[in-house]
Amino acid sequence: MAQVIHGTTIITADDESRVLFDAAIAIDGGRIAAIGPDAEILPRFPQAERIDGRWRAVMPGFANTHTHLSLTIARGIFEDLSPPHRPPFCAGISPIPTPELSREEMAVMVQLGALEAIRSGTTALLEDGKDIADYAPWLAATGIRLLLAERAWDRADSNVGDPGPFRPSEAIAEDSLERIERLHTAWNGQHDGRIRTGMAPWAPDMCTPGLLHRLQDQRQRLSIPCTIHLNQVWGEIAAVQAHRGMRPTEYLAAEGFLHPGMIAAHCRCMVHEEERLLGRARVNVAFNAAIAARRGLSPRISVLEAEGCNIAMGTDNMAEDMVEVMRTGLFMERIRREDGRTPMPEEALRWATRNGYAAMGVPDGGWLALGNRADLVLIRTDRAHLVPMTRPLSSFVHQGQASDVDSVMVDGHWIMRDGVVRTMDEPTIIREADRIARRAWNRLFTERPETRLLGGVAPPA
Numbered sequence: 001m002a003q004v005i006h007g008t009t010i011i012t013a014d015d016e017s018r019v020l021f022d023a024a025i026a027i028d029g030g031r032i033a034a035i036g037p038d039a040e041i042l043p044r045f046p047q048a049e050r051i052d053g054r055w056r057a058v059m060p061g062f063a064n065t066h067t068h069l070s071l072t073i074a075r076g077i078f079e080d081l082s083p084p085h086r087p088p089f090c091a092g093i094s095p096i097p098t099p100e101l102s103r104e105e106m107a108v109m110v111q112l113g114a115l116e117a118i119r120s121g122t123t124a125l126l127e128d129g130k131d132i133a134d135y136a137p138w139l140a141a142t143g144i145r146l147l148l149a150e151r152a153w154d155r156a157d158s159n160v161g162d163p164g165p166f167r168p169s170e171a172i173a174e175d176s177l178e179r180i181e182r183l184h185t186a187w188n189g190q191h192d193g194r195i196r197t198g199m200a201p202w203a204p205d206m207c208t209p210g211l212l213h214r215l216q217d218q219r220q221r222l223s224i225p226c227t228i229h230l231n232q233v234w235g236e237i238a239a240v241q242a243h244r245g246m247r248p249t250e251y252l253a254a255e256g257f258l259h260p261g262m263i264a265a266h267c268r269c270m271v272h273e274e275e276r277l278l279g280r281a282r283v284n285v286a287f288n289a290a291i292a293a294r295r296g297l298s299p300r301i302s303v304l305e306a307e308g309c310n311i312a313m314g315t316d317n318m319a320e321d322m323v324e325v326m327r328t329g330l331f332m333e334r335i336r337r338e339d340g341r342t343p344m345p346e347e348a349l350r351w352a353t354r355n356g357y358a359a360m361g362v363p364d365g366g367w368l369a370l371g372n373r374a375d376l377v378l379i380r381t382d383r384a385h386l387v388p389m390t391r392p393l394s395s396f397v398h399q400g401q402a403s404d405v406d407s408v409m410v411d412g413h414w415i416m417r418d419g420v421v422r423t424m425d426e427p428t429i430i431r432e433a434d435r436i437a438r439r440a441w442n443r444l445f446t447e448r449p450e451t452r453l454l455g456g457v458a459p460p461a
């Protein structure tokens, strides 16, 4: 049955960044069947379910182009243990590991992340992880549009940002290629194409040239997207220079691994030549603004964009709030450019929505126009921090909160409606996630006291 949201404000994110007032949007068969003035649209859909859109605004949903949902386990810990900017470098994004979790516990942390994603208006999400098949059923059930990117590497006993010796492992390479293949066979195209799979070579300092070449062949054969962590931390730069005698982006370019459509996450710690290489290859950049700010690092977004990159956004670790990411991105770029007028909110919204969809290979999503996919959100505008709604797009980018998101639709299905997530048991997941995480961290800190680097840790629940 068709649905019409009427009497509302529509933030389209189209080519002209148009905002429509006293407008309506009709949805039928998972697509936008009409969009325009109330008086024109309503008579055309007399049988449709009518949804009153007063004191609401309709926006495209967000595309989170880089995240690791299970790392919600590290919330409150890893934000404050960023890798050093100068030697001595440590392997990994934190000096301590995450605690061991069972498959079921991992699934709860993943669902927790998905809940936060939906509540912040996320309709499309790229999950980068290992053994995604273990939690894919739970993730698929959330109703979010998914790109599941299985991780690949072939460096033994190490982690990103380690300039120590590179010990290659054929066994890890084989296992990586097999996991990508198996996930693809089981999940690609499921749920009417809402779920797709891809590959995620971990980072340039975790892959040999041989593995990169094999991944390139596999990517072309399966016709799947590819994402990679690139120029994430200074330790990675030091590592690739130590192992390959060049910088990370130069290494990928030299191996012919950069290609249009690749999603490169982070792209910080770069020299101009690397930004030029990325732009020339028409690479998508996942600008993970909130984690970048927490790390004290910033990509040069205006430069990457000018060189030809498509700028998308992501949350990365410990948080899934795309409203915060969008605003932090705008703030960071204004500070870096020393310019209080650019980027404009229209641009930040495009990064977080339409550009992300394009990066994920869905050019007809992330913006509201006739025939596009019905992936959208309704936000409440009867809020003290949003009124007056004189310029709604600007108000939401500058002042909006995830809690303003009231309803979320993917492929024409409501996965959240009137403030209630319909695809998960939210109270149970929240309770369980808190219990699992506190118990797991306390266990780790007891068994390995040297990992207790921070104070104020809650006891097991």
Ligand SMILES: [Zn+2]
Residues within 6 Å of the ligand: 066, 067, 068, 128, 229, 265, 316, 317
């Ligand atoms: Zn990441």
